[in-house]
Amino acid sequence: MNMTRPSFFFVLSILLCACGFKQEQADLVVHNALIHAVDEGNSMHQAMAIRNGRIVELGPERQIMNKYSAGQVLDAAGRHVYPGFIDGHCHFLGYGLNKQKVDLSGTKSWEEVLERTVAFAKAHPEKTWIMGRGWDQNDWAAKEFPDRTELDLLFPDRPVLLQRVDGHAAIANATALHHAGVTSEMRIAGGQILGRFTTTDGDRSWTPPEDVAEIVHMGYPFWEPTGVLMDNAFSVFQTIFDEADEATKRAALLDAQRACFAVGLTMVCDAGLDTGSIALIQRMQREGELKMRVYAMVTDAPGNLAHFASRGPIQEERLVVRSVKVYADGALGSRGALLKAPYSDLPGHHGLQLATREHFAEVAKWCKANGFQMNTHCIGDSANKLLLDVYAEVLGGTNDLRWRIEHGQVVSPADRPRFASYSIIPSVQPTHATSDGPWAQDRLGPERIKHAYAYEELRQLMGMVALGTDFPVEGIDPLQTFRSAVLRQDAQGWPEGGYHPENALSPADALKGMTIWNALASFTEKDLGSLEPGKFADFVIVDQDLLRAAPEALRKARVRETYLHGEKVY
Numbered sequence: 001m002n003m004t005r006p007s008f009f010f011v012l013s014i015l016l017c018a019c020g021f022k023q024e025q026a027d028l029v030v031h032n033a034l035i036h037a038v039d040e041g042n043s044m045h046q047a048m049a050i051r052n053g054r055i056v057e058l059g060p061e062r063q064i065m066n067k068y069s070a071g072q073v074l075d076a077a078g079r080h081v082y083p084g085f086i087d088g089h090c091h092f093l094g095y096g097l098n099k100q101k102v103d104l105s106g107t108k109s110w111e112e113v114l115e116r117t118v119a120f121a122k123a124h125p126e127k128t129w130i131m132g133r134g135w136d137q138n139d140w141a142a143k144e145f146p147d148r149t150e151l152d153l154l155f156p157d158r159p160v161l162l163q164r165v166d167g168h169a170a171i172a173n174a175t176a177l178h179h180a181g182v183t184s185e186m187r188i189a190g191g192q193i194l195g196r197f198t199t200t201d202g203d204r205s206w207t208p209p210e211d212v213a214e215i216v217h218m219g220y221p222f223w224e225p226t227g228v229l230m231d232n233a234f235s236v237f238q239t240i241f242d243e244a245d246e247a248t249k250r251a252a253l254l255d256a257q258r259a260c261f262a263v264g265l266t267m268v269c270d271a272g273l274d275t276g277s278i279a280l281i282q283r284m285q286r287e288g289e290l291k292m293r294v295y296a297m298v299t300d301a302p303g304n305l306a307h308f309a310s311r312g313p314i315q316e317e318r319l320v321v322r323s324v325k326v327y328a329d330g331a332l333g334s335r336g337a338l339l340k341a342p343y344s345d346l347p348g349h350h351g352l353q354l355a356t357r358e359h360f361a362e363v364a365k366w367c368k369a370n371g372f373q374m375n376t377h378c379i380g381d382s383a384n385k386l387l388l389d390v391y392a393e394v395l396g397g398t399n400d401l402r403w404r405i406e407h408g409q410v411v412s413p414a415d416r417p418r419f420a421s422y423s424i425i426p427s428v429q430p431t432h433a434t435s436d437g438p439w440a441q442d443r444l445g446p447e448r449i450k451h452a453y454a455y456e457e458l459r460q461l462m463g464m465v466a467l468g469t470d471f472p473v474e475g476i477d478p479l480q481t482f483r484s485a486v487l488r489q490d491a492q493g494w495p496e497g498g499y500h501p502e503n504a505l506s507p508a509d510a511l512k513g514m515t516i517w518n519a520l521a522s523f524t525e526k527d528l529g530s531l532e533p534g535k536f537a538d539f540v541i542v543d544q545d546l547l548r549a550a551p552e553a554l555r556k557a558r559v560r561e562t563y564l565h566g567e568k569v570y
Ligand SMILES: [Zn+2]
Pocket: 089, 090, 091, 271, 470
């Protein structure tokens, strides 16, 4: 009996050596997990080994545990592991900068906007400009654009500029208008300066049909701006936005990174950055301070394009720059989206086209010649048609250039086949459907609404769709994107049964939309978007099974841990 034990262990050790027991080195082994690879075969694994920031092997528990000796072993406690989430369209820097502004999201009245602005101004005596963002008149009882009268009384000396939730409209007080040189003679193509005029009957507000100059010519001498500026009109404040100094931008990027890691994002596609901001992101990544992967779309501006024409695209582990962000029209909420037929709730008004067709064609040719992807903001059916026309003309047929239509909110059925004919990727934001749902039909009427926020129909065109949030227009949480895509309900469970549920994505497609399809839409699918050997070890641990959870459980789902490049970041 005494002899059997040592001999048993002797035999065992021989066997283990023969199998190469723990002979391979890894930095991290994740085990006791339900790993959703989101690969071709939607395979599932129990464990994975990671070395130098990349996945070395995935497999059954014993296979991985026996083979690898790891510096760190992570017991996932039977929870679900998914590829790190990618936001396909957001404003990462803008979100961080917003944290330095008055948060006006969720305000229920203009009075509440004023209250928050006053409190913020008191708390920040050091700020010359009071900037805010997030109001939405559709959430107020009156549902009308505000007027600067009270702002002027509360802030007679300090300039105040408060952006609407969609970033396509803003209200400025008199001091801010004065700083920016806004006068009643001003004309701004693709923009509107809302005005009011005084008659003998007293004050009346009025929205000019095109631009200010027309009203002046109409002979109302007492015309003055209400303070509300739409789309291109508040470009007069661009220098003030751009003036954020490097320290502010650094703080903003780190704030944004912290918040994004906490919801499981490991890459963000920033839909519009200038060369200076891109250079800062690159510096902070090289310093090791900024770990977030960034797909930076270059804002369509002559200086930015000239910069990249001479330097070419950037393709680094954490930074990819090879796309241009263009704006075709405004937003539906502020009636800036360009529609073929007039707005159902504003007769004669079609919205705003933000640049000429010639301009869009010129940028498209530049993109094709310089190896850049073209990503254009198109909300209204007319804007979508216009850009699909321009893309088709320049692309000429199917291709692998992966040009994108951003938002694609109202796309006429007749215009849709061109997505497939010219290999154009729809890039959509499921939370827009559930946020805009309460008022979208007012703008579009009962017919057009059927072709709006039609994400499943758009997915079928190219067999894929890129999913994002457009944060800070919406919240940053990719799990809310998932719920809005699958349940077609907002965070409060509105509406019951889902908003136009025929356009819900399947859970498997919604997951792909947040991972591998976003990787494809950003030319990073060789490294990201799925958990496969050789790819970067970007993954999240979630406390629910996203593919099978009932709606109640799905609403409770939370990201518990986030890993980027094999490193725990949350
Ligand atoms: Zn955007």
